[in-house]
Amino acid sequence: MAVCIAVIAKENYPLYIRSVPTQGELKFHYTVHTSLDVVEEKISGVGKALADQRELYLGLLYPTEDYKVYGYVTNSKVKFVIVVDSSNTSLRDNEIRSMFRKLHNSFTDVMCNPFYNPGDPIQSKAFDSIVSTMMVQAF
Amino acid sequence: MESLILSDFEQKYYSELFLSCDVDNTKKVASNGKVRDLFRAAQLSNEVVHQIIELCGATRLGHFGRSQFYIALKLIALAQSGLPLRVESLNSVRDLPLPRFVMGKNEQETRHTVMYTDTENQGPYLPRPPGRVQAKKVSAHEMIQPCVPTVEPQPDTTSPVVSPHQSPPTSPHAWRKHKRQASGGNVDRQPSVPGVVWPPFREAQPGPVTGEGMWSAHSPPPVQESWVSFTDTPPSSTLPMHPPSAQPDSTTVRTVLSAMITNEIQRQTSGYDDPWKITDEQRQYYINQFKTIQADLTGLIPGSAAKEFFTKSKLPILELSHIWELSDFDKDGALTLDEFCAAFHLVVARKNGYDLPEKLPESLMPKLIDLDDSAGVPEPAPEVGFSASPVEVTPNKSPSMPSLNQNWPELNQSNEQWETFSERSSSSQTLTQFDSNIAPADPDTAIVHPVAIRMTPSKIHMQEMELKRTGSDHTHPTSPLIVKPPELSDETKLAATIKFPGTTVGDGYSSSDSFTSDQEPISSAVNRQRSHSGTSPEGLKVVAPPPPPPRPHTTHSRSSSLDMNRNFAAVPAGPQQPGVVAFPPAVPPRPLPTQTSVPHGHRSVEGDGLPAHTSTSPQQMPEQPNFADFSQFQAFAVDQPADDGEKPSDSGQAERCAETTGTMRTAKTDIQSEDRNATTVNSAKVSTPLAPPPKPVRRRLKSEDELRPDVEDLPQKSNVIATVLATQPSIPRSIGKDKKAIQASIRRNKETNTVLARLNSELQQQLKDLLEERISLEVQLEQLRPFSHL
Numbered sequence: 001m002a003v004c005i006a007v008i009a010k011e012n013y014p015l016y017i018r019s020v021p022t023q024g025e026l027k028f029h030y031t032v033h034t035s036l037d038v039v040e041e042k043i044s045g046v047g048k049a050l051a052d053q054r055e056l057y058l059g060l061l062y063p064t065e066d067y068k069v070y071g072y073v074t075n076s077k078v079k080f081v082i083v084v085d086s087s088n089t090s091l092r093d094n095e096i097r098s099m100f101r102k103l104h105n106s107f108t109d110v111m112c113n114p115f116y117n118p119g120d121p122i123q124s125k126a127f128d129s130i131v132s133t134m135m136v137q138a139f
Numbered sequence: 140m141e142s143l144i145l146s147d148f149e150q151k152y153y154s155e156l157f158l159s160c161d162v163d164n165t166k167k168v169a170s171n172g173k174v175r176d177l178f179r180a181a182q183l184s185n186e187v188v189h190q191i192i193e194l195c196g197a198t199r200l201g202h203f204g205r206s207q208f209y210i211a212l213k214l215i216a217l218a219q220s221g222l223p224l225r226v227e228s229l230n231s232v233r234d235l236p237l238p239r240f241v242m243g244k245n246e247q248e249t250r251h252t253v254m255y256t257d258t259e260n261q262g263p264y265l266p267r268p269p270g271r272v273q274a275k276k277v278s279a280h281e282m283i284q285p286c287v288p289t290v291e292p293q294p295d296t297t298s299p300v301v302s303p304h305q306s307p308p309t310s311p312h313a314w315r316k317h318k319r320q321a322s323g324g325n326v327d328r329q330p331s332v333p334g335v336v337w338p339p340f341r342e343a344q345p346g347p348v349t350g351e352g353m354w355s356a357h358s359p360p361p362v363q364e365s366w367v368s369f370t371d372t373p374p375s376s377t378l379p380m381h382p383p384s385a386q387p388d389s390t391t392v393r394t395v396l397s398a399m400i401t402n403e404i405q406r407q408t409s410g411y412d413d414p415w416k417i418t419d420e421q422r423q424y425y426i427n428q429f430k431t432i433q434a435d436l437t438g439l440i441p442g443s444a445a446k447e448f449f450t451k452s453k454l455p456i457l458e459l460s461h462i463w464e465l466s467d468f469d470k471d472g473a474l475t476l477d478e479f480c481a482a483f484h485l486v487v488a489r490k491n492g493y494d495l496p497e498k499l500p501e502s503l504m505p506k507l508i509d510l511d512d513s514a515g516v517p518e519p520a521p522e523v524g525f526s527a528s529p530v531e532v533t534p535n536k537s538p539s540m541p542s543l544n545q546n547w548p549e550l551n552q553s554n555e556q557w558e559t560f561s562e563r564s565s566s567s568q569t570l571t572q573f574d575s576n577i578a579p580a581d582p583d584t585a586i587v588h589p590v591a592i593r594m595t596p597s598k599i600h601m602q603e604m605e606l607k608r609t610g611s612d613h614t615h616p617t618s619p620l621i622v623k624p625p626e627l628s629d630e631t632k633l634a635a636t637i638k639f640p641g642t643t644v645g646d647g648y649s650s651s652d653s654f655t656s657d658q659e660p661i662s663s664a665v666n667r668q669r670s671h672s673g674t675s676p677e678g679l680k681v682v683a684p685p686p687p688p689p690r691p692h693t694t695h696s697r698s699s700s701l702d703m704n705r706n707f708a709a710v711p712a713g714p715q716q717p718g719v720v721a722f723p724p725a726v727p728p729r730p731l732p733t734q735t736s737v738p739h740g741h742r743s744v745e746g747d748g749l750p751a752h753t754s755t756s757p758q759q760m761p762e763q764p765n766f767a768d769f770s771q772f773q774a775f776a777v778d779q780p781a782d783d784g785e786k787p788s789d790s791g792q793a794e795r796c797a798e799t800t801g802t803m804r805t806a807k808t809d810i811q812s813e814d815r816n817a818t819t820v821n822s823a824k825v826s827t828p829l830a831p832p833p834k835p836v837r838r839r840l841k842s843e844d845e846l847r848p849d850v851e852d853l854p855q856k857s858n859v860i861a862t863v864l865a866t867q868p869s870i871p872r873s874i875g876k877d878k879k880a881i882q883a884s885i886r887r888n889k890e891t892n893t894v895l896a897r898l899n900s901e902l903q904q905q906l907k908d909l910l911e912e913r914i915s916l917e918v919q920l921e922q923l924r925p926f927s928h929l
Contacts, residue, residue: 108470
């Protein structure tokens, strides 16, 4: 279960960011921001074949003491970042992948909405509900 | 003070008033004269009026500019509603009725006031008297367009009535809101608008511009004093006449929409069984609207067109977005007829003041079966595909249970793909079901687009995997081992390596990772052997047909599988040396010459070899139970490369048999000794064994020694083989010359065969040892690292 989930647009500003302990949000915002560097590094690494060879799932971006940050980039350079608690060791790579997949699917659905202008903050309730299911259910 | 927010409704009204006051068209109104009359007509005390005038800044300016005038009007409205006169409240108070002015100028005005009060009373009324209904319709027309067009046809008396009459109606319709919300939502509401008989459709705040523009454009004509004069039914009755004629095309939609909405409101309010139920009339209306955008009723409205259409309803984008989310059931970015009707209905409801539901109500669910046949058809397909693929995998799993090793990598992958499937379908289901819990076939439709796209590749992959598995299963149902040799040589090297280590490892060792890692060295070994065999084509006439794909589950029990693995390991090398080893384990060396001759003949003439093979194969069959005899591996390894021929199975069996019995070894040594006796020994290995009894021992020891040092022996052996094979190219040429030459060449080939066979067996042994080591290491690893990669 994620502690913080963020969707960052191509221009590296957040489209959607939500964290579970809503009071400690700033910390997660900062974490997500710094993780963007790692994301850029990873996606610029594969220089030759742009989207084909590059896998969407970036994996663990970097771990810190308290949590781990995972990244995922779509073909349109929209980034998803998931921050999970380090103490949550039961989370497997597959689960993280599935979370990203779900995020990507619901993000696609948001994009399909003609009333959504790409670049706007995501205010879709469906997207919110998907994210809620993935967040830590403790609260 | 200047940032006065007026609803378009108010705007129109105010501007009308302003224009009526602005007789000089100077864009400002003197504080005297009409303005004063107007203010007095507001029936407010003089002090209040003065206060208002002061607040609006007219005293400062000395006259009423437009904005001041508007402010003043609004303040009047405030005062009339009993609210304190504050500048802040100008914008904050949403639910502000229009200022009322009682002008005694003509009876129209009085009627207006009467009507005004009347309408006030009737404001939130649901059931409309028919006359009102008409008026409603008329007014409803002015969603965007103010009364102006309707004003035009009517001169003078009626027009003044009409214009203000209609201006209020142009404001949106949230009649329900009047009741419910005292202090406005995001829409200004006019519970009682002069001349408005029914709650007008209210548009969202950000909408008034167009209306106002049009209105003000047309307002000069109807400049009248009695702007407030409204007639009751007569004007209303006259009104319907105007809008149809006057309205431009762009508003036809609107008007119809509003008309429908009004009807709907009535119905809704009266019936109120299911607020989301679409009546037939509404549905017909929606269908007509659908046709204006998309002629084909079974077609789709693209998102952009729908966006334009629904933006006209002046709902906030966020709400429209939510409506879209609710109504686009299959998430394809386009609206089918059902979806469109649902969306339209939601828009209508929202405009009427209903809050948008969190989930799509049942009555609005698109009937996928009925209308969306095209959508319905593809739905089951991907669904079936998804369910099918896991199902397909499972049956493969069961038959392959005995040999888990090779299945594991594929099964793991297929599991992952199962995960993919289920996750995708479930996620899409949750996405769609947020709308409603019922979703009969909807998850399917919801899945159509994204799932279909996503699933197919993995599905195909799964099918491929399945095919591999099933193919291997089917082709060799009886004995997987038999399948092994043909499979190995048949498949690409990589595939072979996949299967090969599987069998070699045999024992159902778990991790697929280990498999894949094992495969490389093994494959290299296999490849090396193969390449060597490949290099000796001339003499050895490789007869083996491409073996079928390696079976994933060829391993049985541990011990037996190890043996089998060795057999299989030898199999790839087997085809390289056709017909060398076809010895039944128990058969004494005596038949060997015949057999060995047979292989030679086999090389030259395939037909001869066949009977020999077949004869030996039944003899070899009984040897199979001796799998557990590891000690014979080395000897048998030498014999392994025998059976190539046409039947890989035979070779497999031959190998097996060869490996299992020690007699084979002796037989082989005998053969080898024979060969050596017959011809000069080419390789060092061939020369070593002389006496049969010591040969095996020595060879075993030697092979063991050779095997121990690992892979480095392999290149040595390969070198040996290369040297051996190097001599062979001359053989085919010699065949045509002399019988003796032929025989010599035959003998040489035999020697080569035996050498290669021995090498093969040794390599097999090495391989086996390595695999055993690997297995033990893996076991240790698993113990240390519990289930990290499951």
